[in-house]
Amino acid sequence: MSSPEVSGILENSKELDRIRKEQEDVLVEINKMHKKLQATPEVVEKPGDTSLSRLKVLYTHAKELSESEVTISSMLLNQLDALLPSGPPGQLRRRLEGNDPKRKRMKTDSDISRISNNVRSQLEACANLKGEQVAARVRLDEADKDEWFVVKVLHFDKETREFEVLDEEPGDDDEGGGQRKYKLPMSRIIPFPKRNDLSNVQDFPTGSQVLAVYPGTTALYKATVVNGHRKRKTDEYLLEFDDDEENGSLPKRTVPFQKVVPLPEESRQ
Secondary structure: HHHHHHHHHHHHHHHHHHHHHHHHHHHHHHHHHHHHHHHHHEEEEEHHHHHHHHHHHHHHHHHHHHHHHHHHHHHHHHHHHHHOOOOHHHHHHHHHHHHOOOOOOOOOOOHHHEEEEEEHHHHHHHHOOOOEEEEEEEEEEOOOOEEEEEEEEEEEEEOOOOOEEEOOOOOOOOOOOOOEEEEHHHHHHEEEEOOOOOOOOOOOOOOOOOEEEEEOOOOOEEEEEEEHHHHHHOOOEEEEEOOOOOOOEEOEEEEEEHEEEOOOOHHOO
């Protein structure tokens, strides 16, 4: 068994562990939402409530993770089959699998191919972000919490599924004050909407919570939509940022649509 083959199996095993851990986290959040809706079903009728949309995002994420699990598991099976010796042991294993009525049917080649294509498309989309500005959740060395910044994508590694990004305008508090590079997983990156493609811009309803670039900075903060850009027939949102109080009230600030993204689940309270 060659070293590269072993290395490939170990890498896929680590990725499978990561996916399953993330699945557990998502299921915990789904269960929390279920309990909330069961206890107070009337909450979905309140203006500005995003419970159902949040639940949809969680289920969509759970589905994507499940598909990724199937893909990685299939890759591991192929890697192991290629390394296992042929002969009676393999034949016995296949015979036992065929005689077990409780064993789930394996996905067909077309199913696996379809899932693999979806994953491949996602990876290609990430690779195409090179040179683009995105929102990134960065954990600063001197901080105990994560913060969101506008960064530039330098590279995306399809093998490790990590982005290399550059913070072009670090804050004055950063040591050295120079540009900083980070390596971040896909889960810590949110692409911004395209300026020249209004058709794909998400329509955030009034009262919904978003993550937006605070005017005059490269940092993103939690905000509430006062008026969506579609209703105002402009390319801007009117927002109220949390903890942005002036003279006893929250000022309304305009932010271009390409600097506004959905509020991640982990940022909700």
